[in-house]
Amino acid sequence: xxxxxxxxxxxxxxxxxxxxxxxxxxxxxxxxxxxxxxxxxxxxxxxxxxxxxxxxxxxxxxxxxxxxxxxxxxxxxxxxxxxxxxxxxxxxxxxxxxxxxxxxxxxxxxxxxxxxxxxxxxxxxxxxxxxxxxxxxxxxxxxxxxxxxxxxxxxxxxxxxxxxxxxxxxxxxxxxxxxxxxxxxxxxxxxxxxxxxxxxxxxxxxxxxxxxxxxxxxxxxxxxxxxxxxxxxxxxxxxxxxxxxxxxxxxxxxxxxxxxxxxxxxxxxxxxxxxxxxxxxxxxxxxxxxxxxxxxxxxxxxxxxxxxxxxxxxxxxxxxxxxxxxxxxxxxxxxxxxxxxxxxxxx
Amino acid sequence: xxxxxxxxxxxxxxxxxxxxxxxxxxxxxxxxxxxxxxxxxxxxxxxxxxxxxxxxxxxxxxxxxxxxxxxxxxxxxxxxxxxxxxxxxxxxxxxxxxxxxxxxxxxxxxxxxxxxxxxxxxxxxxxxxxxxxxxxxxxxxxxxxxxxxxxxxxxxxxxxxxxxxxxxxxxxxxxxxxxxxxxxxxxxxxxxxxxxxxxxxxxxxxxxxxxxxxxxxxxxxxxxxxxxxxxxxxxxxxxxxxxxxxxxxxxxxxxxxxxxxxxxxxxxxxxxxxxxxxxxxxxxxxxxxxxxxxxxxxxxxxxxxxxxxxxxxxxxxxxxxxxxxxxxxxxxxxxxxxxxxxxxxxx
DNA sequence: CGGTGCTAGTAAATCGCTTTACTGATGGGC
DNA sequence: GCCCATCAGTAAAGCGATTTACTAGCACCG
Numbered sequence: 234x235x236x237x238x239x240x241x242x243x244x245x246x247x248x249x250x251x252x253x254x255x256x257x258x259x260x261x262x263x264x265x266x267x268x269x270x271x272x273x274x275x276x277x278x279x280x281x282x283x284x285x286x287x288x289x290x291x292x293x294x295x296x297x298x299x300x301x302x303x304x305x306x307x308x309x310x311x312x313x314x315x316x317x318x319x320x321x322x323x324x325x326x327x328x329x330x331x332x333x334x335x336x337x338x339x340x341x342x343x344x345x346x347x348x349x350x351x352x353x354x355x356x357x358x359x360x361x362x363x364x365x366x367x368x369x370x371x372x373x374x375x376x377x378x379x380x381x382x383x384x385x386x387x388x389x390x391x392x393x394x395x396x397x398x399x400x401x402x403x404x405x406x407x408x409x410x411x412x413x414x415x416x417x418x419x420x421x422x423x424x425x426x427x428x429x430x431x432x433x434x435x436x437x438x439x440x441x442x443x444x445x446x447x448x449x450x451x452x453x454x455x456x457x458x459x460x461x462x463x464x465x466x467x468x469x470x471x472x473x474x475x476x477x478x479x480x481x482x483x484x485x486x487x488x489x490x491x492x493x494x495x496x497x498x499x500x501x502x503x504x505x506x507x508x509x510x511x512x513x514x515x516x517x518x519x520x521x522x523x524x525x526x527x528x529x530x531x532x533x534x535x536x537x538x539x540x541x542x543x544x545x546x547x548x549x550x551x552x553x554x555x556x557x558x559x560x561x562x563x564x565x566x567x568x569x570x571x572x573x574x575x576x577x578x579x580x
Numbered sequence: 581x582x583x584x585x586x587x588x589x590x591x592x593x594x595x596x597x598x599x600x601x602x603x604x605x606x607x608x609x610x611x612x613x614x615x616x617x618x619x620x621x622x623x624x625x626x627x628x629x630x631x632x633x634x635x636x637x638x639x640x641x642x643x644x645x646x647x648x649x650x651x652x653x654x655x656x657x658x659x660x661x662x663x664x665x666x667x668x669x670x671x672x673x674x675x676x677x678x679x680x681x682x683x684x685x686x687x688x689x690x691x692x693x694x695x696x697x698x699x700x701x702x703x704x705x706x707x708x709x710x711x712x713x714x715x716x717x718x719x720x721x722x723x724x725x726x727x728x729x730x731x732x733x734x735x736x737x738x739x740x741x742x743x744x745x746x747x748x749x750x751x752x753x754x755x756x757x758x759x760x761x762x763x764x765x766x767x768x769x770x771x772x773x774x775x776x777x778x779x780x781x782x783x784x785x786x787x788x789x790x791x792x793x794x795x796x797x798x799x800x801x802x803x804x805x806x807x808x809x810x811x812x813x814x815x816x817x818x819x820x821x822x823x824x825x826x827x828x829x830x831x832x833x834x835x836x837x838x839x840x841x842x843x844x845x846x847x848x849x850x851x852x853x854x855x856x857x858x859x860x861x862x863x864x865x866x867x868x869x870x871x872x873x874x875x876x877x878x879x880x881x882x883x884x885x886x887x888x889x890x891x892x893x894x895x896x897x898x899x900x901x902x903x904x905x906x907x908x909x910x911x912x913x914x915x916x917x918x919x920x921x922x923x924x925x926x927x
Numbered sequence: 928c929g930g931t932g933c934t935a936g937t938a939a940a941t942c943g944c945t946t947t948a949c950t951g952a953t954g955g956g957c
Numbered sequence: 958g959c960c961c962a963t964c965a966g967t968a969a970a971g972c973g974a975t976t977t978a979c980t981a982g983c984a985c986c987g
Contacts, residue, residue, distance in 0.1 A: 247936075253936090253975085258976085281695055287941095287975090302649070308649050315649070315676045327672070348628055454857050486862070515837030583943055593965095594968080596968075605946085606966080607965095609965075628944070631944040634943080
């Protein structure tokens with residue numbers, strides 16, 4: 234494996250010259266230049282990135298920690314970040330925690346360990362107490378998608394609140410009055426914000442009288458089925474369900490199918506994420522779309538452009554807008570609610 | 581950021597001692613040992629991995645190139661490899677090509693570029709002509725899941741042929757005689773092998789008289805719908821469909837739903853991959869399960885244990901068994917086929 | 928003719944660790 | 958008392974870049 238010195242020798246110049254030429258800090262006359270290029274080609278020279286990093290004290294590599302990579306949202310997020318990183322000449326090292334205890338901490342440490350330029354951190358569970366101090370220590374960490382309360386780091390979320398709002402508004406406008414909501418509880422930033430926006434939308438709606446039944450769990454298919462079942466058992470009068478993730482939508486659909494409830498004839502459903510090809514579903518599912526591409530691009534941008542000495546920059550929160558993608562899983566219900574719905578009790 | 585020298589100074593020994601102690605090539609008496617450990621803790625020392633790699637000429641990092649990361653099978657495969665790599669103390673760097681021209685080549689070059697210990701290469705398209713020579717040049721490449729014909733590299737596949745066989749056998753035993761198959765064409769190793777096994781199973785079946793209608797495309801939801809539609813339009817008599825990937829199953833289901841065909845009452849379906857939670861589907865889908873975990877583990881093992889000087893080892897092909905996971909998407913049809921099926925023409 | 932400014936480079940220190948080949952001291956065996 | 962092991966560690970040469978601070982040579986200007 235050829236090195237700089239050999240290239241320099243063959244080109245009849247010094248290693249410094251080759252290095253500086255390659256890094257653009259030296260412009261050379263044509264003949265020299267050509268000699269170098271030839272030598273490089275002849276020896277099939279590839280700079281050793283380790284020597285490079287060692288010398289420059291910089292990596293050109295960013296790391297991303299995700300809890301999961303099979304879940305469509307995370308897979309898409311990783312793809313988006315990879316893309317953005319690639320565009321900026323950074324390599325992406327991906328680490329998957331599978332929520333195994335200690336893995337998150339371990340990877341966070343690796344910012345110092347691996348002397349990586351920075352880290353994009355995505356979590357999906359609330360037990361993050363030991364993370365805070367490690368994030369603070371690591372610096373050069375961007376929190377993406379989910380919060381770690383108290384940690385000092387720039388954050389990037391989608392507009393969960395307004396996503397919830399859009400969903401609520403949409404259901405209200407279609408005449409739904411008794412609605413089930415399934416998602417995470419308030420311990421998760423996303424679940425709290427989505428639900429808050431959702432509730433506000435209903436409050437803002439001219440005619441009050443809403444009953445919202447919330448069931449909380451994790452963003453999994455299993456919980457989607459389970460929570461949907463609970464919802465239907467306890468509140469048979471609901472006419473619509475807001476499911477806060479693609480997985481929850483799938484789980485909900487399964488449960489509805491199991492009960493022979495048709496969407497949207499028997500019950501309406503509106504989702505969140507919109508990563509799975511909901512268009513292709515038997516009933517195309519209306520959902521709030523997360524701006525995954527934009528999230529990935531922005532996360533990389535923040536990571537690379539933040540001035541890590543500036544405390545203000547390190548606690549900045551960026552919010553990206555979401556959109557409602559209308560399909561056909563929400564039906565209009567008559568403006569005057571049925572009696573059967575009426576006498577149902579509020580939680 | 582502390583370095584070896586500082587640790588050594590603080591512990592009152594030489595850098596060499598610390599280094600050798602840390603690498604286990606020196607056993608020290610308790611007091612010295614303790615002094616070093618204390619110094620490390622006090623300075624929060626983390627060895628610089630670049631200096632390490634530079635010095636040792638080794639990376640402890642393996643790279644994986646995948647065409648896609650959103651597709652469930654690839655996401656699962658990446659997760660499995662990550663896991664296996666982690667277990668062996670290797671970092672995993674993941675690169676996603678999105679089938680953009682040049683990206684695969686570029687990443688292959690990076691084995692030399694990044695001086696990575698090795699690379700696991702997964703592709704999903706047949707235009708691989710320029711890849712062959714690059715793989716040969718890179719050495720230390722394992723071909724996973726899909727073949728690049730002619731390249732010199734160890735290969736690891738699931739038993740596509742026997743997967744096809746199992747599917748064919750299962751459908752035959754359930755009395756299906758007119759069957760649609762959708763998958764990739766023979767230009768892809770997986771598509772060819774799965775179809776071959778499938779056909780052989782039908783041939784092996786006691787009572788001949790099968791009609792198999794094959795439609796080929798790529799492993800996507802879109803193609804699943806499209807090919808299923810073509811199949812149903814051209815061969816309305818088919819009683820079962822073998823869909824060669826999760827995506828194709830989804831696409832097929834969508835198309836069936838669109839036509840109000842129920843699974844398995846109106847038509848049976850058997851899938852391949854079994855990564856998506858098919859259990860949770862409205863009709864749980866019977867499918868051939870790919871041993872994703874095992875594929876990941878084995879790929880890493882091959883990468884790390886192959887003697888790259890040995891030409892025999894470099895052209896070894898490893899095949900992992902698949903299993904049929906029985907659910908409820910395949911119905912039995914009466915042993916004597918209907919007249920309507922009878923007069924349908926073979927392709 | 929001296930000074931200034933280019934051009935076209937170079938020498939050498941440095942990044943942080945690994946590793947080979949040593950050394951000095953101590954203790955045991957005969 | 959001498960020799961040989963063993964123990965406990967060290968000095969120094971890499972690994973392959975980058976980068977700072979220089980210099981030699983030349984042209985041009987006034």
